[in-house]
Amino acid sequence: MRALRLHGDRDLRIDEIPAPPPPGAGEVQLRIHAIALNHIDVWGWRGMAFAKRELPICVGVEAAGEITAIGAGVTGWAVGDHVAPYGALTCGKCAACTSGRDNLCEDVSGIMGFHVDGFAREFCNVQARLMVRVPKSITWEDAACAAVTFSTVEHMLFDNARLQPGETILVHAAGSGIGTVAIRVAKAMGCIVIATAGSDEKCAQALALGADHAVNYSTKNFSSVARRVTGKRGVDVVFEHVGADTWGGSLLSLRMGGRLVTCGSTSGVSAETNLMMLFQRQLHIFGSFGAAMRNIADGLAKMEAGLLPVLDTVVPMDRFSEGLDRLETRRVFGKIIVTI
Template sequence: MRALRLHGDRDLRLEDIPEPPPPAPGEVRLRMRGIALNHIDVWGWRGMAFAQRQLPICVGVEAVGEIVALGEGVEGWTVGDRVAPYGAQTCGVCRACREGRDNLCENVSGIMGFHIDGFAREFVNQKARLMVRVPEAVSTEDAACAAVTFSTVEHMLFDNAKLQPGETILVQAGGSGIGTIAIKQAKALGCTVIATAGDDEKCAKAQALGADHVVNYSEKNFASVARRVTNKRGVDVVFEHVGASTWSGSLLALCLGGRLVTCGSTSGVSAETNLMMIFQRQLHIFGSFGASMRNVADGLAKMAGGMTPVLDRVVPLEDFRDGLDRLESRRVFGKIVVTI
């Protein structure tokens, strides 16, 4: 079968490898149909894994597939079902797993495509308990964006920041995969949305998605704009995932008691923080990593209801490297999906 494997720093190769063995008890075999690209793919491509891994490794963290075989004891699934596989290989027995907080598993064995072999191959054996059903109304390309992208936004906005109708939210990097979905989610809730982007074209596209105010952060101070738009009050929530370059401004943009939720650090992992501002203004900072399987299911349900992800482009597996180049250079608006 074809597989896209990382052999070293930026050394991606499309090659033939043996198919997996028949699915073990409790497993299913998936025919992979598509993968969506994320910055975690870029980190892995650069050699930035957070744990030891053995190369070569099949890449691909977020995906959609179709069941083609069932292992012994698998119930509730049939051949032909489309699924969004959950990439974190959780234990299923620790307290967090039992409570449905999958992304806090105490004994996770790795993230597929990052620490262990991922989904960028034609066939994958997956534990049946680590799959979420794709509704019939959701296209395969959209479903590829469920397990990481849509679910991450669900977890950030609703589990952590607890965004409420009528609030004002600042969405950083509104042209990114999660930024575009955050704009849609917040507007659907009835919030006022301020979105940032790196150029005027992306700002225009963010406004077309529903953002009430847009800021080209390469030309204007987004914190000042947020203050002006809210009559100096500040925003209720900041959706942060850029990192060092926006951190201080994101905190300054918050109102008294405001909430900042962050899931990324693409511009750098370290930033200075004014601690007096944190406690004097009673700010709340939430770190958010991954999502639960419930978040994946909730995202797919919203897709079925018409809230689809923004697709920058759909490319074949052979062009996976070009997609990563586009993502790394920040030319993308929305998501890149790779078909298999």
Template structure:
């Protein structure tokens, strides 16, 4: 099989590897059809792993594929089913796993494509318990965005921030993969959406998705604009994933008792904050990482219902690095997908 393996900082090679063995009991073999790119891929490409990893390593943290073979004892799958594998090596036995809080596994062995071999290969064997079947109407390209692009947003907005119909929300980086998904999910339940973008072209595209108010953060202070537009009341929820550059401005955008949910720190991992502001305004801050298996199922159901992910561009496997560079340069609106 062909596989994309990272050998070092920005050293990504398309290689031929032995096919995996046939699946054992409780396993399925998946033919990977599409890989969606994320900033985890960019950080891995740059050599920025949070833990030591063994190189070379197969890239790719999010994918879709179809069932090619089924091991003994596996039920609920058929040859040819479109599926989405979960992106972490969870134990399946700890309390968090048993309760369906997969992204809080106490014994997680790593994230595929970041700590251990990932999905950018033609064939992979996975435990059936970590594979979600997609509705037949969902394409490989869309399904490839379910585990992170949609699942992360589903977990942030509804499990953590508890976003309710009719509330107001500020979505940072509305042109990103998760930003576009957040706009769609919030508008689907009747929320008023404020979003930040880096240029006017992205702003027009964000409006076309349903954003009510678009702020170009390069020409305007987003916190000032949100305060002005909300008549100094602020928003109910801030969807934060930029990091240090926007953190304190995001807090200023919240109304009293507002909720901030964050899953990223692309502009920096450290900041300072006003603790008096935090407790006097009674803010609630939620850290959010990844998603659960249930969130992937919910995301696929939304896709089947017509809420498609925004796909910026599609590249063949041979141009994986080009897709990463496009994402790293922030020249995207939505997701970048690589097809195999």
């Protein structure tokens, strides 16, 4: 079968490798139809692995596929079922896993596509307990955005920031995969959305997507706009994933008691924080990493109801590196999908 494997820094190749054996006990075999690209794919492509891994490694962290075979002891699944696999190899036994907080697992053995072989291959065997059912009305391309993109937004906005209908939210990097989803999700529940982006073109796209206001952060002070739009009160929630470049302004944009939720640091991992402002204004900062499996299911329910991801580009496997280059250089609005 064909597999897209990383052989070294920025060295991606389509290899012919043996197909997997029949699924073992507790496993299902998947035919992968589509994968969605994320910044973690770019990090891996650059050689930025945070743990030891052996090369070559099959890439692809977020995917959708169908079950083609079932191993012994697996119940509740059938050949032909559509699924979105959870990419973190959790233990399934610790207190976090057994209470439905999968992303807080105490003994994760790796992330597929980053530490161990991922989903950019025609077939793979995965533990059945890591499957989330995909309604068959959802396309493969949209379903591929469930396991990381939609679930990350669900976890950030609802588990952490506790976003409420009618609140005002500042969404950074409106052209990113999670930024576009956050705009759609927030607008669908009646929130006022202020979006930021690095170009006038992306600001126009954010407005077309449903944002009430859009700020080109390369030419305007977004915190000033946020305070003006809210009558100097400040926003209820900041959806942060840019990092150092926007951190200070994000805190300045918040109202008294406002909530900032962050899941990324693409512009740098260190930023100064005004501690006096933090405690005097009683701000809340939430770190958010990954998502629980139930967040994937919640995102898929929204897709089934018509709230779909924004797809920038759909490319075949042999153009995977083009997609990574577009993502790395930020020439993207929405998600890049690779069909297998």
